[in-house]
Amino acid sequence: QQPVQSPQAVILREGEDAVINCSSSKALYSVHWYRQKHGEAPIFLMILLKGGEQKGHDKISASFNEKKQQSSLYLTASQLSYSGTYFCGTPPNTGNQFYFGTGTSLTVIP
Amino acid sequence: DVKVTQSSRYLVKRTGEKVFLECVQDMDHENMFWYRQDPGLGLRLIYFSYDVKMKEKGDIPEGYSVSREKKERFSLILESASTNQTSMYLCASPGPLGNEQFFGPGTRLTVL
Numbered sequence: 001q002q003p004v005q006s007p008q009a010v011i012l013r014e015g016e017d018a019v020i021n022c023s024s025s026k027a028l029y030s031v032h033w034y035r036q037k038h039g040e041a042p043i044f045l046m047i048l049l050k051g052g053e054q055k056g057h058d059k060i061s062a063s064f065n066e067k068k069q070q071s072s073l074y075l076t077a078s079q080l081s082y083s084g085t086y087f088c089g090t091p092p093n094t095g096n097q098f099y100f101g102t103g104t105s106l107t108v109i110p
Numbered sequence: 111d112v113k114v115t116q117s118s119r120y121l122v123k124r125t126g127e128k129v130f131l132e133c134v135q136d137m138d139h140e141n142m143f144w145y146r147q148d149p150g151l152g153l154r155l156i157y158f159s160y161d162v163k164m165k166e167k168g169d170i171p172e173g174y175s176v177s178r179e180k181k182e183r184f185s186l187i188l189e190s191a192s193t194n195q196t197s198m199y200l201c202a203s204p205g206p207l208g209n210e211q212f213f214g215p216g217t218r219l220t221v222l
Contacts, residue, residue, distance in 0.1 A: 002152065032210055041200060041213035042153070087153065091209050097168065098143065098211060100153040 001026060003088050003101040011107045012078045020073040020104045022088030031064050031071040032089035034100075035082075042087060078108045112137055112205050114214035122220045129188040131217050133201030142184035143211065144168075144176065147198040156199075159184055191221045 003024045012018055022031065030049045036042040048064035048071060060082070064071045075082055088101040117132035135142060143158040145168075155168030159178040173195060177185040188195055198216050205212035 041216050044205065044210045047207060047210055089211065097155060103152045
């Protein structure tokens, strides 16, 4: 039930854009996105609650397609501080268990 | 500010030892979670608790047990540590939105 993310890793130069995808085999009712910097705990970025919803956080935005059971994270004009591992997370519709995606390592170089 | 604390950042234990990892949250939330994180495998749920003295197995509970005697505290126990339990352990509890995961700093456990 773990969501699958792609790509597994990406290297960008400062100012370039990136897209990270999260796909689930089961129905999604909401999607979370997290970022984890090396040696630190993951930090919550945003939650998307409805199919088709888009949200933004600084120059990081995301979309959620409920029908396709997919979410995408968009990083525009990337900065060095964007480096880290990004996880999507899928809370259940009922119950408490939470599933995290496989993770995408993003490295921004000068 | 939301706060989740873990008892140790780094821990080194020997095979066969009993290991206790403690987690404390200050959000007065019913739910608390223990994950382990390994390269290439992401975050995997070991156990979670939805109230005091209540627990449910996650995806990888084998070799672990948990204890929740007080609402703010959730302990992960390795009954007899083994080398394949060397990992980063992360505790989490929901934040202000109600179900987003707010993580503690993590405990890097090495079992020799």
